[in-house]
Amino acid sequence: MAKRKDVTKEQIIEVAGRLVRAKGCNGFSTRQLADEVGISSASLHHHFTTKDDLIAAVAATCRDRVNRSQRVIAAEIEGFALRLSHASEALGDDALLIAMLVADFPTLPSKSQDEVRQVLANLRGWLSRFAAQARSDAELHVDAVPDQVAGNVLAEILGSALIQRVALPGTLPVPPMTWGWQRAD
Amino acid sequence: MAKRKDVTKEQIIEVAGRLVRAKGCNGFSTRQLADEVGISSASLHHHFTTKDDLIAAVAATCRDRVNRSQRVIAAEIEGFALRLSHASEALGDDALLIAMLVADFPTLPSKSQDEVRQVLANLRGWLSRFAAQARSDAELHVDAVPDQVAGNVLAEILGSALIQRVALPGTLPVPPMTWGWQRAD
DNA sequence: GTCTATAGACCGATAGAC
């Protein structure tokens, strides 16, 4: 079924995603990527002509994973709080990947920027739909704006993914999601 | 009072901070920084021998601003929600600066890493003290863990700063702080 | 404290053989 060419391309995208998470788009070179994949720089550029193409493919693949996992949550999980904790956990490494792509966004070429916008818009769309239904089910105040709620949740997910990599002596790790720190009243 | 040397150094740090916010630590060169300041690359390296020294100075200066502004809030503002909104607004551009430094953290040399850890620990410390007092004043549930609450707040502040730069067509901007999207019950 | 000039390494990307 799968041509050898496709396998290689997926391998490259996988390793590239790991490098983006670890160092950001401007923190690694196409040479380093080629070395880690085990091919030459020229072979890498045969599969992805420019670094823009590569980053765009990483973002597009991420978007597919996100949509697939969030669709499952929308179908199988009930309750806003439960959906959010599942949503956060299902993202896994993609939370950090998206956070790094967003951080690098202003420096990315246009093709990559378009893909980053899409993955971010899609994820925010899922969270917004979760919030909209939660409001319908009286789990959220009627005057809560689903898209704003989604924005806040998304910000905390991405921010947590970044902060967790900085070991702060004497402090607790950032809990990925704590939806219960609200006011006592 | 201030020697001309110090003025130049502060100017460099200011422009460097702007570049870090816009492009990240790996998204600009010392040459570009020197050009924007209006001096040669060699002159820049006279003030900051290595890029590590430069980034560390940017982070240290940021830390001073953060501690100064949060100290004022701790002294003059009462109430958890009000303190948080003031804290977020008082950070201003430093929220994005800290977010970018955290995103670049794994690629930074050790001196810069130490400074980034410090500014992050200090800011989390302020937020944690705000949460601790809020718990004492029954503004938070007694079983809320101040340091965890601080971590979640910090994550949302940094995440919001990043997301706001990605224009998502058809969605509302991420509100910097919405502390009222909790459950209806 | 400023500059020009440059070292030495790395960058993204390409040419062309196999």
Added chain:
DNA sequence: GTCTATCGGTCTATAGAC
């Protein structure tokens, strides 16, 4: 689809004159 070799450019950092 892989490779070696390389182009032209940029990177951080330094040497040394003024």
